[in-house]
Amino acid sequence: MTDATASTAGGARPSWDTRSVVQIFNGLGALTVFGVVFGAYGFQFILLEPPCPLCLLIRLGMIGVGFGLALNVLFGPHVLHYGLALLAAMFGALASLRQVMLHIVPGTGSYGDPAFGMHLYTWAFIVFVTITLAIAVVLFFQDQFKPATGPVPPAVRWMAIIVMAAGLFLAGANVITTLLECGVGACPDDPTTFL
Amino acid sequence: MMAALFLAWFAAFVLAWTGRRVASVVVALVSLLLCMAMLRYHMSDDITISL
Numbered sequence: 109m110t111d112a113t114a115s116t117a118g119g120a121r122p123s124w125d126t127r128s129v130v131q132i133f134n135g136l137g138a139l140t141v142f143g144v145v146f147g148a149y150g151f152q153f154i155l156l157e158p159p160c161p162l163c164l165l166i167r168l169g170m171i172g173v174g175f176g177l178a179l180n181v182l183f184g185p186h187v188l189h190y191g192l193a194l195l196a197a198m199f200g201a202l203a204s205l206r207q208v209m210l211h212i213v214p215g216t217g218s219y220g221d222p223a224f225g226m227h228l229y230t231w232a233f234i235v236f237v238t239i240t241l242a243i244a245v246v247l248f249f250q251d252q253f254k255p256a257t258g259p260v261p262p263a264v265r266w267m268a269i270i271v272m273a274a275g276l277f278l279a280g281a282n283v284i285t286t287l288l289e290c291g292v293g294a295c296p297d298d299p300t301t302f303l
Numbered sequence: 304m305m306a307a308l309f310l311a312w313f314a315a316f317v318l319a320w321t322g323r324r325v326a327s328v329v330v331a332l333v334s335l336l337l338c339m340a341m342l343r344y345h346m347s348d349d350i351t352i353s354l
Contacts, residue, residue: 161345164305168338171312175319175331183324192331199335203342272320279313287306294344295305 122261126251131181135267137242138177141170142274144235145282148228152285157220161295162207164286166232169200171279173239178271181264185252190243197243201236204229308338 145167151157159167176193180186207229211218218227226234246252289295311334318327 161305165338165342165345168308168312168334171309172331172335172338175312175315178316179319179324179327182319188328192328192335195332195335199338199342206342206346272316276313276316276320279309279316282309283306283313286309290305292306293304 122259123257124261125257126249127184127254127256128261128264130185130246130249130252131264132267133246134177134180134185135264135271137239138174138181138271139274141174141177141235141239142271142278144232145170145174145278147223149281151220151223151228155221158289160207160219162203162210163219163229164282164295165203166200166207166229167282169196169203169236170232171275171282172196173200173236174271174275174278178268178275181268181271184256187253190247194240194243197236197240201233201240204233204236208233305341308334308341311337 148159148163148167152159173193173196176189176191176196179189179192183189207219210216211227220228223231286295311330315327315331315334318330
């Protein structure tokens with residue numbers, strides 16, 4: 109049984125402390141990056157834009173960041189979880205920056221349609237940098253690493269369930285759609301069809 | 304190959320939700336390393352495979 113899914117023991121009232129607030133904050137961060145991947149799915153199925161190899165790597169980075177933050181919600185804040193999220197954010201920033209650089213020279217074109225004035229890979233780079241900054245700020249609150257003093261508030265438990273379900277769904281759905289697009293080999297350079 | 308990377312993250316989520324924190328972190332780190340290898344492949348001098 110995990111920290112956040114443990115039932116209330118001994119009838120003690122759940123209390124809000126720095127740890128619980130940071131767990132909710134981590135959950136919101138995870139839902140944000142998962143929301144970006146859901147948005148990418150919108151582009152894939154509504155605008156019929158199959159994801160390129162770098163786009164899929166950026167999705168993997170987003171899921172990795174979300175996983176690190178989800179662990180904080182599920183088990184409580186831990187430096188190991190933050191480290192994992194930061195590594196995934198670094199990886200995602202590298203992948204998205206690579207794609208920005210491929211198209212940065214005027215006349216070299218772009219991949220896909222822009223959203224709110226910028227392409228998805230540019231937005232992804234901004235998201236990864238913002239997540240890195242947000243984690244740096246959250247790490248200032250050292251009380252979050254103290255052991256829980258009472259039962260976990262129900263909101264944290266629900267946040268853990270929602271975040272884990274969203275992450276599981278996204279990772280599982282991407283296994284299927286990526287397998288259908290790329291098969292078991294390398295993904296096509298410039299995909300035109302999927303499913 | 305790319306689908307296998309998503310599968311690795313899926314496995315990490317399953318392990319975490321079933322309470323195996325350390326195992327899930329190990330799987331996630333291995334998955335991240337494989338992601339780096341895949342990124343390296345797509346950062347070849349032949350930029351057409353990155354598009």
